Amino acid sequence: MAPEKLSPEDFRVEADGPAFKGLGADVDLVGPGAAYENWKKTPAYQQWLQEIAQYGLSHAEQQALAEAKLQEAQRAVMTGKWLADLAAYDTTLRANPDDMATQLQRADILRRLQRYDDAVEAISQVVVKAPDAALRETALRQRALIHAERGNVQGVILDYEECLRHRAGTGAGVYGRLATCYLFGPEKVRDAKRALEYLVIALGKPDVNAGHHTLHGVCLCRLGRHREALDVLEGAFRGRDPSGEGQSAMNRFFAAMAYHNLGEAAKAQECYALAMKLPQPTPLPGLIPDWVGQMRGEAERALKIVKK
Secondary structure (H helix, E strand, O other): OOHHHOOHHHHOOOOOOHHHOOOOOOOOOOOOOHHHHHHHOOHHHHHHHHHHHHHOOOHHHHHHHHHHHHHHHHHHHHHHHHHHHHHHHHHHHHHOOOOHHHHHHHHHHHHHOOOHHHHHHHHHHHHHHOOOHHHHHHHHHHHHHHHHHHOOHHHHHHHHHHHHHHOOOOOHHHHHHHHHHHHHOOHHHOOHHHHHHHHHHHHOOOOOOHHHHHHHHHHHHHOOOHHHHHHHHHHHHHOOOOOOOOOOHHHHHHHHHHHHHOOOHHHHHHHHHHHHHOOOOOOEOOOEOOHHHHHHHHHHHHHOOOOO
8 A cells, every 4th residue: 555545544643642632633743653554564655665765765755754744645545535624623612712622622723734923823812811731731732733833843842841830740751851941952942940940840650761860861961061961871771761762863962972071982983883873863843853963063072983
């Protein structure tokens, strides 16, 4: 089956936590997920591989191209459904303009259609008029997602921090996203100390994982606390996190920099070489699309590695 023949059901994925449930559209952007895995099992995928073999792509480039092809197919498959959903929500809101739950669903459809200004306007109404704190928090999370897709890192930070003011008991995810913004966002918003404050809170949450520990190590490395950073990074890398997030290229790039700054050149080179062999972090569309290049470049400059 070619990706053009996939149905909406093939693109169904889990929403990002309970706060994102029931937001109108029942699929999200394709990443390494069901549609991609199902397509790889078909003869059409093997034929497509033969067609692109002439370009000499790496495995990572090949996967990125496949995912782009699926995203294009998904948009063609789903646009009709999203437009029908939008018309239904508009009808409901004409009869009941104060139905903020429907307004939130409408905003999510507008986001998927990439009508970002309209989506922000709709969701901002929910932030102001929501009758309860839970709906307001969901709206803030959704607006942060829109800001992320538009590359507005400052907007993401403001909405997530507003979320935390309304609900301090949230899980590790929001704290980790804030730390990521402060560590890898544009220079004007970078603040390793602030990122560390959020990571320390995340580490006390029951849903913390090795990825958060790696980000903790990144904070310490950026703050020049290299021995502490290594203790954290090595612990995350050798841990038994079932997600496998500890054994990441990010972990090894920053371990390489920490070893370098401690004068352990051989270990630094070993970590860098391993980082280059591990799967590279997935770029964050819109938000921080170049963070893979950022961390790799940072390590290469620190180790004075000249790319041929």
